[in-house]
Every structure is written in structure tokens, then in C-alpha cells.
Amino acid sequence: MTKHIRIGHTDLYVNPIGLGTNAVGGHNLFPNLDEEAGRELVLTGLANGINFLDTAFIYGPKRSEEIIGEVVKEAGNRSEIVIATKAAHKFVGNVVVIDNSPAFLKQSVEESLQRLQTDYIDLFYIHFPDQDTPKDEAIGALKQLKDEGKIKAIGVSNFSIEQLKEANKDGYVDVYQGEYNLLNRRAENELLPYAEEHKISYIPYFPLASGLLTGKYNKNTELSEGMRKRPQFSEGVYEQNLEKIEHIRHIAWNKGVEVAHVVLAWYFTRQSIDVVIPGAKRAEQVLNNLKTLEVQLTNEEIKEIDRIFS
Template sequence: MAEQTTRLGRTDLLIGRIGLGTNAVGGHNIYPNLNEETGKEVVRTAMANGINFLDTAFFYGPERSEQLIGEVLKEKGNRKDIVIATKGAHKFVDGKVVFDNSPAFLKESVEGSLKRLQTDYIDLFYIHFPDEQTPKDEAVGALQQLKEEGKIRAIGVSNFSPEQLREANKDGYVDVLQSEYNLFKRGAEAELLPYCEQHHISFVPYFPLAAGLLGGKYNKNTTFNDGRAKNPLFQGKAFVRNLDKVDQVRKIAEAKGAEVAHVVLAWYLTVPGIDALIPGAKKPEQVLNNLKTLDVKLTKEEVEQISQIFKV
């Protein structure tokens, strides 16, 4: 494999430190005008270049992302080295989405994902969002049963509060937490990251580039007509201040002959508890670009300098 592997937390899953988030592979409910063949090519490109950690979910599509990944896995013929993470919790009731963490629904969700992915085991299954009624240790207990049956290999939770995470991990079964974390939104550093480090739970951040703001491609004249138009990070004086912070990182990146995004992603890989990242890609060339993160080596001084730039 082209990419050096690391162990995901305390699991026996060996993953490359740069994975692939696949909400743009068949995620028609998230992005308009997606081309499914391009999406499949994104997955093929990732696997051909040593990326073995693919992150998907029932909700991406819905269902379509898992189906397309399943088709590519079938083409490959052998998925022994590929680590598939997927998620469940969304349920459609009378046309509305509700979250369900009940043991019965989670077991049903795993069976559905197995069919769509055309596989007989899922490496990492996350509860995608918490519901309000199910005790979290009961929900995780159901996944532990599936783990003992060999249907899943590791247990994850996503979008859980510190209290929900503690309850979920009452029996020590939680292997991975996926939660929002980036240089602009560092709330996870207060409780979630320390808890994960203490309990050997791997922390997988999502939105690591803050809707592109940490990618270094925008300036104060950039305008947005999507969700970013209402995002406080992109508004008024805050937007200008945020761009100034990104420009300070740009100086570090330019000195290394790297892109801002690569330096930012490399910074996350220095955070204790973070074993891997799952940047998304809409095109095959973006997959290859994400891998350049692994070429960036930050000194202790640079890690601290970047941290200070983004101190609130």
C-alpha cells in the first residue's frame, strides 16, 4: 500500500491516515447534480492510491452512496484491505426524518447497509445521530451483539454530547467518535477529545476545512449562494477576521511549498486522539490532492503557532 497505515484507536483496524469521506458519492440529497460514474471513479482512485478507509452513511443519497461503494467493491473482488465505515439512525416516518437508536432499528440498519454494500461485514458502524429516548448504553449494547456475531468489527458514535458519549461507553464498548472539529470550531477540545484520549477512543473530525474556509481559496470579495451564506463564519467582519487567520497559515504553507488545506489537515494529525481524517472529494483529482497532506511535516513550533492563530 502506498500510504502508511496506523491502528484506529484500540481496534484491530489498520487504516491510512488520510481516508475518504463519500457524501459526494451518490449523496444527491446533499449535493445537486452529482454524476454517479464520477463518484465511483472517486472511490476507485482512492483505492488505487492506497486509501483504504472509506466513510459513508445510509443518509447519503439516501442509500445511494452505500450502493455505489458496494458496486465498486464488487468490481475489486477483494475488500480484505478496505476498511468501510458507515452510519445509521435516520428513519423516514410520514415523509419526515426522525432519529432512532433503538436496538431493533440499529440491527435493521446494519442489515440494510450490508445488503447495499454487498458485503458480509462492516468494519466500523456508527450511530449517526443520538435520539432522545434510547439509553445510549443500550444502543451500543445492540451493536456489541452484532460485533460478537461478526457483522461489524468496531463500534462508533457520531454527534454525541460528552454526556451521551459517557453513557454510550458505560461498558467500554465505544471505539470511535465522529464529531465536528476544525480550527474555527474547537469545542471538542474541552471534554470530547480528552475523554477520547483517556479511554483510547479514536476521534474522527468532520468538516475539517470548515466548508472550505480553511482551504485557502477564498478572499473578502468571494460571495456564496449556498448554506455558507448563512454561516456566521462567512459573514461580515467575522469573515474578514477569519480570512486573516487563514492568510497567516498561508505563510507557513508557502514556506513549505504546500497548500493551506494540506497544512491545516496535517495539523489535525498532530492532535492526540486523532488517528485519521476523512476529507471528501467530488472528483478523482481531489482525492490525489488530499493525499499530499501526508507530505507535510510540521515542527512543534509550527503546530503551536497555528494553534495560537486560532485561539478564540
Template sequence: MEKHVEIGKTGLQVAPIGFGANTIGAHNLFQNIDEDVSRETLRVALAEGVDFFDSAFMYGLGRSEELIGEVLAETGRRSDVVLATKAAHVVTGSNVTLDNAPTFLTESVDKALKRLETDYIDLFYIHFPDGVTPPDEAVGALQRLKEAGKIRAIGLSNFSMDALKLANKDGYVDVVQDKYSLVYPGLEEDMIPYCVEQGISFIPYTPLASGLLTGKFAASNPPQDFRKERPHFQGQTYIDITAKVDSLQNLANQHSTSIANIVLATTITINGVDVVIPGAKSPEQVRANMKTLQVTLTHEEVMQVRALFK
């Protein structure tokens, strides 16, 4: 596998395995978050060669960004990494709304810069469309921030095809991030081909389908947390998928790696995908994810894996 790739046409060079920081300091999203463990996980990520960190305001209401900024300042590694973050949420007590207004996005970038302890953000996403602000106006605000040097690339996350096309009216969109994995490949029909056509890099989140594609779940013992409400974790669908995942063990053994690494290595081969951002909430998970860089699959092996889930 290539050791470094460019994210689309942004000029940003990264290892193809990044770090999804949605569990770092995210007390609002997960229980039992230990910030000391989060800090050590970030330090180990840097030591293991991670150079692309993907955060968001909504991950801990800014706390994920703060911890990343703290560790980068402590280690002096800011110039060695590419930082991505996102904004759109307005949280007032228990009330959460979305905002894409130019003034809001401008303020969000300035606040994120302070939390990350940096004077530029490599990639800034609109986290969700607000359904009110014209998408091209929202992206236009980010383009002005790009021209001012506060951000280096413009991203959109969780936008529909129609909203994406409106947002990219002037060709300013550099990166699109959306939910994608081998078990829900629907975006291969429209969004990913559009990104390829437009020179936009597509970055999938949940590439391991919330753990379903790691091989750690047995058909007879599905997870009992939030995942049990999701369609792929229910009934015969869950049983069928776990059987397919288990069947990858022989291939994983041949490459002296894990099923998760086989899945990540396969996902990276998809046209339009330059980098994947599996999450990690412990040093052990970071080390496991980064072992994907040692996996090189043949075209036939990639087709074999992909055919399983078609």
C-alpha cells in the first residue's frame, strides 16, 4: 500500500489511514470517556505515523479539538499533520440546531483555530446542511476563509446529492465525507462517481460499519448498545453479514493481518477514496488500524472481498 497520498487535488499529503477523533473527549456522545486515555491515544497515533486527524465541534462540544490542539502543542508536531474539523451544530442546553450562515461558519472557524491552538485548519467541513442557507453561499463563505489563509481546503459532510451539486456550483468543494462501508455501498451509484468526475476526494466515515466489519461480533451475540437499533445489526441481515465477515479470516491469515485491516485496505482501493478515518479510543486500536498500511491486496483479492457484500 502507498505510504502517502494526496487528498484529491488539495495538495494535502497524508498516510491513507487517518484518525477519526469522534471518541476523543466526546463526553456528550459516549460514556466513560477518560481524557488521559484520549491524550495517550493521540500521542501513540503520532508515534505510529498518523498524520491526518478528523475532528468536529460536536465531538465533545469542542473538547476533541482542544485535546488534539493540546497534544500537538505538547509534542511540537503541528506542522507534521493535517487537521480536519467540522461545524454546523448550535447547542443550547438540550436543544441542538444547525446553522450554515456565513457569519456562523466564519465564527466557527475562528473558535476552532483557538481550540486547536493553530493559525490554520487544513480541511474545514460544513458538518450538516441546515436546510435554510443556500449551499453555494455557505461554501462561498469558506472560500473567502480559504483565500484569507485560515483554511486550506473546503469540505462538506452529510449533504444530499442535490445539495452537494448546489454547493459545488462554483467548483469550490475539495472533499466530501459521508457514511459509507462495504455493507452500505449505495453512494457508489451517484455521489462517489460525481466526486470522481469533479476531482473531489470522497472520505468515508464508519468504514468498519460501527464494528460490524471487524470480525469481533458473533452471529449469536450481537452488540447490545446503540447499534442494536440499526438495520444491519438485526435479524437475518446481521447473521448473513457476520457469516460473510467470518469468511474473510482465511484471507486475513494469508496476509498475517486482521479482518478489519482487510476491509480497510479494500475500502482504500475504491476509485475516489484517498484516505479512510477509522475511529480509535485506545492506543491498541490505533496500532491495530495502522497495521493496514502493511497490507497490499491483489486486484483479484479486492474483487473477492467486494463481491461478498454486493
């Protein structure tokens, strides 16, 4: 049985390996998604000790939340499952605008509750910051919902350090979600130290850098034009990244695990990271991610990885 850890100072206790579900019903993000496969991977996760599911309104849109609602209801153990969802995207006709207004956030929570077929959301994030709403006012609306028992913890995602400070003026922010991985460590400049100081749990997204940090790529891999546009895959940078990943491959080989397991395990050595939420498209990937929990890195290995990816 996996030991559950506490997310920051919340009352949420989870398996440190969660499940990012943008490929569960996220038809607008991935072409030709198989909903049955999505359902299967969530059920596999729940059956094997994963109890933290991360979704959002915009995955689908709406469809990811609906599928998770159905699966959790089917599993019949809602109280043991921690569901995180996010909102900020508002459709005005065919145009998507970002809205953090208290009225919109309250409406979003009500609609998410219906799609998820539940009467509370464990962790609710403002998915992206808008230009106009004072962030402490937006968080104030979520605090009201928390007091009413509709949400249990308050999160923000993709906020700048200034926006995070404004949002946390009254100390109500529990969780921050942002991009962080070995190839993009910018969060270490200000966001991670602030999170640590204020006991905010930092949940990294893109922990495996769009698959590059899984170790499945090599210099002969055919990259699509779209991939080449991503910074970590751009010419010159990609080749340097492959060299760095070879060092991790050596550590992984000695431990009898895969590159991804070592990478994910390294994140847990960061003070404010309690949980990671790697995504998956197939059930076997979910099971594979769980092998991370078996990895123990030595102090030398932690320092070596830090140095290689400095």
C-alpha cells in the first residue's frame, strides 16, 4: 500500500503519483482520442493506488470532467479519490476569453460539480490569469465556496510571481500549478522559493517535457515540424538535451528502471513538490509511472542531475 502524503497544508492526502487527464476526453488537445481507452486508464489508476486525478473544463471542453465523473461514480469510492479541476476559459460565441471574475468562477464551480457528479471538488484552480480581475478578489470568491464546503482547497495555475503574491494576499492559496521540468527550471528563480516560504504545494506540469525526458528519443528519431517548434526540440538544443538525458539513462540503468522514473523521482527532492501528475494515453503508461515510487536517489545522484541540468 502506497503511503499517502499531504498536499501542502491542505487536508488532502494522496499517492505522490497522480494522473493528469488531458488525454481523457481532451478531444480539442489530441486528435483521434479513444474515450474507452481514457476510461480504462483512469480505472487502472484507481485500481492500482492512484487517488489523485487532475482535469479541467477546457479538456474536451467539458468531456474530461464528464468521463471522470462517470468513472468515479462507477468506482463507488468518492471519499477516497481526490479530484482537481480548473476553470478560466469562457466561450463568447466561438471565441474563448479568460475570465477570473468572482461570478464566473462561482458559476464554473457549480457547472464542474454537475459534470463530475459530485457535491464537492477537492482542489479547484483558476486555470489562467485574466487581465482585469484583482487576484485577491478572485481568490476571495473561491474562499467563500470553500467555506460553503463546495471546494476543499484553492489553487492557481500559470500565474506570474506578482499575480501569485496578489492572489495570496490573505494566505488562501493552497496549491500552485505551473510548468517545471529538468529542461525548464525557471520556476526555481522565484515561484518555487515563494511556494516553499508560504507552504504552498507546487505541482509541476509537463514534468516529462512533452516526452523528451522519458528517454524515448534519440538522434535518429524523426521529429515532426510541429515538434521542432517546441524550444526543447529546436535544432542544436535538442541534441544537447539528448546528451544530458544519456547521463540519466546511466543512473536509471544502474537502478533497473527507466529514465522517466529517475526524472520524476528527482522532482520529489524539491522542497515544495509533494505530488507529480504525469499524463497518460494508455493504461500501461499509468502503471509504468507508478514505478517511480520504487526509486531512491542518493545525495550524489541528486547533485549530479542538478549539475547536468543546471
